[in-house]
Amino acid sequence: MNLPFFYACFGILIFLIGLIGLTLQPHILKKLISLNIMGSGIFLVFVALAKRAGLSADPIPHAMVLTGLVVSVSATALGIILAIRVKQLYGKAELPEDGR
Amino acid sequence: MDKTNQFHSFWGITLIVLVCLFGGMLFWSLWHIPEYSEGLSAMVTKHMPDSGVKSEVTAILLNFRGYDTLLEVAVLFAALLGAYQISPMHLDKSMVQSNPIMLYLIQYLVPIIILVSGYILWLGGHAAGGAFQAGAVLAGAGVLLLIVRPDSLNLKHSVYLNFILIIGPLIFTLFAFLPILTGGTILEYPRQLVGIMILLIEAASTLSIGFTLMLLFAGGRPPSGDN
Amino acid sequence: MNFLPLLILIPLTGAFLSFLLPRYEKFISLTVITFLAFITLYLGNIVFHNGPIKLVAGGWSIPLGIGLYADGLTILMLSLTCTVAIAVSIYALFYFDSHKQTSDNKDITKSWWPVWMLLLSALNALFVAADAFNLYVTLELMGLSAVALIALEKKAIAAALRYLFIGLLGSMFYLFGIGLLYALFGTVDIIELTHKIQSTPTTLVSMVLITGGLLLKTALFPVHFWLPPAHANAPAPVSAVLSALVVKAAFYTLLRLWLGPFELLVSDLVIQLLGILGASAILWGSFQALFAQRLKLVIAYSTVAQLGYLFLFFPFYHIENANTIAWYGIIWIALSHGLAKAGLFLAAGNILHAYGHDNIHGLKGTSQYLPITLFAIGLACINLMGLPPSGAFLGKWLLLNAAFVSGQWWWAIILLLGGVLAAAYSFRILLFAFQNDDNNIRIHKPHGLMQWSALGLTIGAVLLGIFSDHLLILLSSGAKFGGLNLTEILR
Numbered sequence: 001m002n003l004p005f006f007y008a009c010f011g012i013l014i015f016l017i018g019l020i021g022l023t024l025q026p027h028i029l030k031k032l033i034s035l036n037i038m039g040s041g042i043f044l045v046f047v048a049l050a051k052r053a054g055l056s057a058d059p060i061p062h063a064m065v066l067t068g069l070v071v072s073v074s075a076t077a078l079g080i081i082l083a084i085r086v087k088q089l090y091g092k093a094e095l096p097e098d099g100r
Numbered sequence: 101m102d103k104t105n106q107f108h109s110f111w112g113i114t115l116i117v118l119v120c121l122f123g124g125m126l127f128w129s130l131w132h133i134p135e136y137s138e139g140l141s142a143m144v145t146k147h148m149p150d151s152g153v154k155s156e157v158t159a160i161l162l163n164f165r166g167y168d169t170l171l172e173v174a175v176l177f178a179a180l181l182g183a184y185q186i187s188p189m190h191l192d193k194s195m196v197q198s199n200p201i202m203l204y205l206i207q208y209l210v211p212i213i214i215l216v217s218g219y220i221l222w223l224g225g226h227a228a229g230g231a232f233q234a235g236a237v238l239a240g241a242g243v244l245l246l247i248v249r250p251d252s253l254n255l256k257h258s259v260y261l262n263f264i265l266i267i268g269p270l271i272f273t274l275f276a277f278l279p280i281l282t283g284g285t286i287l288e289y290p291r292q293l294v295g296i297m298i299l300l301i302e303a304a305s306t307l308s309i310g311f312t313l314m315l316l317f318a319g320g321r322p323p324s325g326d327n
Numbered sequence: 328m329n330f331l332p333l334l335i336l337i338p339l340t341g342a343f344l345s346f347l348l349p350r351y352e353k354f355i356s357l358t359v360i361t362f363l364a365f366i367t368l369y370l371g372n373i374v375f376h377n378g379p380i381k382l383v384a385g386g387w388s389i390p391l392g393i394g395l396y397a398d399g400l401t402i403l404m405l406s407l408t409c410t411v412a413i414a415v416s417i418y419a420l421f422y423f424d425s426h427k428q429t430s431d432n433k434d435i436t437k438s439w440w441p442v443w444m445l446l447l448s449a450l451n452a453l454f455v456a457a458d459a460f461n462l463y464v465t466l467e468l469m470g471l472s473a474v475a476l477i478a479l480e481k482k483a484i485a486a487a488l489r490y491l492f493i494g495l496l497g498s499m500f501y502l503f504g505i506g507l508l509y510a511l512f513g514t515v516d517i518i519e520l521t522h523k524i525q526s527t528p529t530t531l532v533s534m535v536l537i538t539g540g541l542l543l544k545t546a547l548f549p550v551h552f553w554l555p556p557a558h559a560n561a562p563a564p565v566s567a568v569l570s571a572l573v574v575k576a577a578f579y580t581l582l583r584l585w586l587g588p589f590e591l592l593v594s595d596l597v598i599q600l601l602g603i604l605g606a607s608a609i610l611w612g613s614f615q616a617l618f619a620q621r622l623k624l625v626i627a628y629s630t631v632a633q634l635g636y637l638f639l640f641f642p643f644y645h646i647e648n649a650n651t652i653a654w655y656g657i658i659w660i661a662l663s664h665g666l667a668k669a670g671l672f673l674a675a676g677n678i679l680h681a682y683g684h685d686n687i688h689g690l691k692g693t694s695q696y697l698p699i700t701l702f703a704i705g706l707a708c709i710n711l712m713g714l715p716p717s718g719a720f721l722g723k724w725l726l727l728n729a730a731f732v733s734g735q736w737w738w739a740i741i742l743l744l745g746g747v748l749a750a751a752y753s754f755r756i757l758l759f760a761f762q763n764d765d766n767n768i769r770i771h772k773p774h775g776l777m778q779w780s781a782l783g784l785t786i787g788a789v790l791l792g793i794f795s796d797h798l799l800i801l802l803s804s805g806a807k808f809g810g811l812n813l814t815e816i817l818r
Contacts, residue, residue: 129532182475
């Protein structure tokens with residue numbers, strides 16, 4: 001198995017770790033971090049698979065990853081600000097259970 | 101605590117099993133991807149001379165697939181607007197690091213960071229760099245200022261601040277729209293002006309992105325100005 | 328002049344300008360919407376006569392650049408967006424002003440208009456997109472704008488956060504799937520992918536990922552749990568847009584991908600599974616709506632149920648003739664549901680505004696104080712039940728036809744059950760609303776236009792059933808399935 005696929009496998013592994021974190025962790029900030037980890041995993045897969053073109057990697061996935069990063073940052077920022085507000089309103093930084 | 105333990109033991113195990121199956125599926129799919137693939141790199145290289153910049157990634161981001169970048173800038177702005185709706189800016193006293201060492205350092209750090217940001221912006225034309233990276237670095241300078249000397253920035257919700265926040269997206273949208281007036285399609289830069297237009301878009305976006313990220317760090321809408 | 332991209336650029340500009348000049352935000356927004364209305368009509372005319380519109384952003388060629396595409400389905404979704412946008416904007420002119428007085432935070436910088444413009448541009452961008460990665464960015468823009476709008480209401484903050492999480496999770500799966508497709512075929516353009524796709528394990532996994540991500544965003548049973556709190560607690564105009572447009576956009580993306588690139592990969596197992604999930608959504612959603620205590624919660628669960636109808640297209644996917652009929656059917660259900668549900672949420676907002684609460688048991692006197700609103704609710708319920716002459720009746724009837732033509736008669740039972748349950752929860756609402764109020768409760772009567780905009784939308788839903796000829800022809804423009812001959816089916 002050559003190098004790009006090696007990295008891609010790690011990317012999938014990181015994605016799975018983030019997924020487990022997202023579902024198991026009740027604390028909102030930890031969920032947000034898990035989402036970011038999932039994103040990092042996906043981006044690693046993108047970039048790794050782009051390297052299959054040889055020495056000069058395919059630049060299109062790189063651009064996609066950059067776009068994805070900005071989107072990820074925006075969403076995380078919004079999530080954090082929402083989390084702070086939830087903590088203010090409900091006392092603890094967890095999503096209320098009763099589906100409010 | 102007991103409930104969490106039970107939760108972890110039964111559902112936790114089911115979840116880990118499901119995730120392992122899911123992961124297995126993903127690895128299996130990876131196995132069947134061809135080992136060598138050029139993707140679109142040949143096509144990108146072919147059109148590089150027409151793109152107006154020398155960096156391939158910048159050409160893709162701002163020219164070939166610039167429409168995506170335009171929407172992405174809007175996404176960042178949407179996050180800021182969301183922050184504005186949810187809460188006012190709050191910089192805790194506990195976050196402020198107004199000690200003498202930092203106060204001394206930022207006199208030198210902040211100008212250097214701004215310079216580096218400008219350099220990264222310029223670098224984007226022919227190497228890795230560009231608006232987003234430069235904007236992030238600029239935001240770093242802003243964050244430093246917010247933490248060490250919050251009163252120095254005096255952020256108030258004013259037309260001037262709003263103008264800086266939207267100037268990037270607005271110029272981008274304008275340059276996307278102008279070619280339509282002359283009979284072309286969206287974001288079809290005229291050949292002679294490509295380089296300068298991209299530079300203008302990137303410069304304006306750096307400002308907007310920097311301030312947007314800084315305000316997102318600050319946590320919400322600035323206090324109302326006098327107007 | 329190339330009008331298609333203007334559908335996205337004009338609301339974007341409007342958003343930025345509204346933010347810069349808050350004093351003119353209403354004027355700017357209404358101007359933007361007027362422009363959008365005219366451009367949509369103009370484009371609809373072009374597509375009706377000349378067929379689909381295709382262009383590439385930046386003037387590059389397809390796999391490198393981003394393609395835009397508008398066929399009959401696109402125009403209909405754009406028109407739905409525009410119609411709902413007009414009504415909701417008129418409604419919002421009065422809704423948010425009065426709420427500013429009662430809200431606890433009188434900060435003048437809080438405003439819905441700039442975000443609303445962003446959401447509009449995201450919706451338009453999504454419907455005309457022909458590039459899978461572009462769809463990802465538009466889905467994200469739509470999602471974040473929607474979260475920002477839901478968060479306008481203090482009670483909805485937790486629901487907004489939950490929606491953000493689910494939306495992000497869905498986007499991640501979708502992005503992963505797109506990445507795999509690009510790795511295999513070197514393109515993310517939907518039309519190119521349709522030509523190049525082959526059935527390999529990787530493409531199957533990619534389809535699973537993309538579909539899973541989009542199902543999360545469409546709130547199909549069993550991942551529908553985020554929808555009721557979000558739609559019920561958001562401000563009324565936001566709920567209207569969410570139920571009518573945002574969830575439909577995710578479904579639209581799914582439909583485009585399934586009728587395009589994934590055509591070869593679709594197996595009988597999967598399409599029956601989607602049909603079963605859709606049926607479960609109908610039954611479960613309607614059931615929950617029957618027992619909900621708040622009006623907006625009833626309406627939100629009704630959305631879960633109505634979205635289930637849309638997935639009843641999939642069991643007929645491979646069956647000649649039935650798939651055509653079913654496709655037209657669900658599009659009609661989607662369009663009329665969009666109009667009716669938006670009107671219903673606006674009406675619920677009127678009730679909330681008048682009474683200060685939307686408890687089902689406290690609805691008495693609506694016929695006396697808010698007759699126009701009640702009429703709107705009645706018309707919307709006719710649409711939800713699928714009674715003639717509403718648009719939903721036409722849609723359901725087409726689906727029934729598809730069920731019998733294909734021999735899968737069991738879906739007909741689900742359709743009928745869905746109608747009965749919808750009648751049950753509709754009559755529950757109307758029963759309480761028609762009670763006369765003797766105590767003379769003090770109400771804040773909403774502005775007339777708030778009531779009329781709700782009514783206008785629900786009348787539109789009924790009109791969709793009556794005047795469907797031209798629209799059906801429009802829908803066939805560029806469609807994968809041939810035209811629909813209603814008279815032939817009537818025989």
